[in-house]
Amino acid sequence: MTSLPIFVILMGILVSVSHLTAVPWKYDPVDQNFPTLTPDTSVTFDNPDGIHLDKMGDYRVKAHHETVTAVREGTDERQEIRVQIREPLGVQGERPGVVFMHGAGYGTCDNSFGDVAETLASAGFVTAVLDKPVWSTTDANRDYPASARAYDQVINLLRAKQNVDPARVGIYATSESTWISSFLLSMDKDVAFQILLSPMVYSPRHAVGFFVAQDFAIAGANQGYQSVVRRLFSTDASLFNINSLDIDPTDENTYAIPTLLAYGAKDVMTAQVEGVQRVLAEAHAAGNENVTVRSYAVSNHVLRLGDEANTGTPLADHYQEDMTNWAVGQANGLRQTSPSAGGATIHQSIAVPTDLRGRPVLTIYMLALHILTFLLLLISLVLALVAGGVKIHHLIRHKGPALGFSHGFGGSLATVTGTTLASLVLFAAGLGQVIMAVVKLGWGGVPDPAGVSYWSWPVIQVVCALVIWAWSRIFTRMAEVASFKGVSQIPSQLKAHRAGGPTVAQQMHSNDPQPVVASTRLGLALFIVTTLAMFGVLLIFAFWGLFIYY
Structure with a gap:
C-alpha cells in the first residue's frame, strides 16, 4: 500500500520530465x-x-x-x-x-x-x-x-x-x-x-x-x-x-x-x-x-x-x-x-528539420542537471573510497561496524546503485556504437551490424522501471523503520511533552536504539549523497527520453 504510491510518484516525475523535454521533429516528406x-x-x-x-x-x-x-x-x-x-x-x-x-x-x-x-x-x-x-x-x-x-x-x-x-x-x-x-x-x-x-x-x-x-x-x-x-x-x-x-x-x-x-x-x-x-x-x-x-x-x-x-x-x-x-x-x-x-x-530519405531551433530553457536545464549529477557522483565516489578505507581499518583493528548501516539498507543501496550505474554504462555503450557507425558511414564505409545500439534502449527502460520499484521499496522500508522508532510520531510527542508527559528523548530512548539508516555520520552521508546521485542519473535518462514508453 505504501510502495505502489511511491513508485507511481517517482515514475510520474521521470515520465513527466521525458515528455516536457521532448522535441518535436517532422520527418516528412520521406524518400x-x-x-x-x-x-x-x-x-x-x-x-x-x-x-x-x-x-x-x-x-x-x-x-x-x-x-x-x-x-x-x-x-x-x-x-x-x-x-x-x-x-x-x-x-x-x-x-x-x-x-x-x-x-x-x-x-x-x-x-x-x-x-x-x-x-x-x-x-x-x-x-x-x-x-x-x-x-x-x-x-x-x-x-x-x-x-x-x-x-x-x-x-x-x-x-x-x-x-x-x-x-x-x-x-x-x-x-x-x-x-x-x-x-x-x-x-x-x-x-x-x-x-x-x-x-x-x-x-x-x-x-x-x-x-x-x-x-x-x-x-x-x-x-x-x-x-x-x-x-x-x-x-x-x-x-x-x-x-x-x-x-x-x-x-x-x-x-x-x-x-x-x-x-x-x-x-x-x-x-x-x-x-x-x-x-x-x-x-x-x-x-x-x-x-x-x-x-x-x-x-x-x-x-x-x-x-x-x-x-x-x-x-x-x-x-x-x-x-x-x-x-x-x-x-x-x-x-x-x-x-x-x-x-x-x-x-x-527524410526532410531537413528546418523547424529545429535553439531552446535556452532546455539547454540550461540540461547543463544544470548533468553538472550537478556529475558532482554528486564524484562526491559519492570519494565517500565510497573513504568508507572502504574505514571499513578495512575496522576489519584490521577488529572494531565494530564501520558504517553502521541498519535494516539491510547498506546492501540495498549497493544493489540499486550497481544496477543504475550498469544501466548508465549500457546507455553509453549503445550511444557509442551508433556514433562509431555514423563516423564510418560519413567516411564512406559500412558500419558493423547494430547490436547494443538496438537492444540497449528497451533493456534500459525495463531496468529503470525495476530500479524505481526498488527505490520505492527502500523508501517504504525507511518509512516503516522510522514509524517503528517513533520518528513519525515526533510532532505528537512534542505536544505530549508540553502537556507534562515524558520528553522526546525519553520516548525515543525507550524504542529500539538502532538508527533508521546508519549509526555513523559517514554511513548516513554516503547513503544520502548516493541516493541523490542515482536519482540524478535517472533524471538524465528521463531528459534523453528513456521514460517515454511507446
Whole structure:
C-alpha cells in the first residue's frame, strides 16, 4: 500500500520530465527523389570559334610552396599558412586559377586535394591548396567569417601572379567549407565560378541534425536514440558564445555565379534533393541560370569510391574529367550544351528539420542537471573510497561496524546503485556504437551490424522501471523503520511533552536504539549523497527520453 504510491510518484516525475523535454521533429516528406535529365555525367560546350580547350593531362605540373599570414579579426591570433601552388608547364599567357577550400577536420596543403589540384593544373589551371585556417578554434566554434577572409587572401595571392588571369579565379569547396564560401562570396564579388562538392545548403543546426538523424536510422540504432538527436540539436549554442550553429549559408551572392554541384549517390550526410531545389531557387532569384548538377553512382560524401579513411581511395568514375571540362568551359566563357542535371537519380530519405531551433530553457536545464549529477557522483565516489578505507581499518583493528548501516539498507543501496550505474554504462555503450557507425558511414564505409545500439534502449527502460520499484521499496522500508522508532510520531510527542508527559528523548530512548539508516555520520552521508546521485542519473535518462514508453 505504501510502495505502489511511491513508485507511481517517482515514475510520474521521470515520465513527466521525458515528455516536457521532448522535441518535436517532422520527418516528412520521406524518400524524395530528384530525377536527372540523363544518366550521362559528361559536360560539353558549344565552341563555334573552335578555340583550343585544354583537357586533363595536357600539361606537366610543377609545384612550390608559399606562405601567407592570416589574422583572425578581433583577436591577436595569427596563423602562418603554407600554400601549395601547382602550375602547368609550357603554357603561355594568363591562366585561370582555382583555390581549394577544406571540409571538416584539419587538412593541410600537403595532404588535401592532391589528385584534384593536380588534375586541374594539368589542364592549364594554376591551383592553390592551403593549410586550413583554424587558429585556436575547434570544429564546434569555427570562425567562418575569419576563414573566408583567409581564403580570400589566397585568392588575391593567385590574382597577383603574372601567369594568372585575375578575372578567372574560382573556388573549389567541399562540405563544411560551403558554409564558409557563402561569407567569401559576399566579401569578394569577383570570384569567377565555384565547384561545390556535397554543399551544406542549410544552417549547421539543420544540416548536421539531418545527417545525424538519418545516419542513426541507417546504422540500425533503436528509434529511441533519435530522441537524443532531437534534444542535442536543440541546444542554444549562443549561451556559450558559439554563433555559427544558426548561420544562414545563402544570400543573394551565394549562387549568383556559375556553379557546379556534385553529389555522391552513397552520400549519407547531405540533404541532396532539398539542397538542389534550394540552390536552384536561390540562383534563379539572383538571375543566374548557369547551374550544373551531377550525381555519381556508388560514390560517397566526398565523391570517393569507398572508405575515405583508407589512403588512395579513388574518386568517382569520370568525375575528374567532367569537373575539369566544366571548369575549362566556364573559364573560356562558353555556353554549355550538355543537360544541366545528369547522372544517378538524386535521393533523400527524410526532410531537413528546418523547424529545429535553439531552446535556452532546455539547454540550461540540461547543463544544470548533468553538472550537478556529475558532482554528486564524484562526491559519492570519494565517500565510497573513504568508507572502504574505514571499513578495512575496522576489519584490521577488529572494531565494530564501520558504517553502521541498519535494516539491510547498506546492501540495498549497493544493489540499486550497481544496477543504475550498469544501466548508465549500457546507455553509453549503445550511444557509442551508433556514433562509431555514423563516423564510418560519413567516411564512406559500412558500419558493423547494430547490436547494443538496438537492444540497449528497451533493456534500459525495463531496468529503470525495476530500479524505481526498488527505490520505492527502500523508501517504504525507511518509512516503516522510522514509524517503528517513533520518528513519525515526533510532532505528537512534542505536544505530549508540553502537556507534562515524558520528553522526546525519553520516548525515543525507550524504542529500539538502532538508527533508521546508519549509526555513523559517514554511513548516513554516503547513503544520502548516493541516493541523490542515482536519482540524478535517472533524471538524465528521463531528459534523453528513456521514460517515454511507446
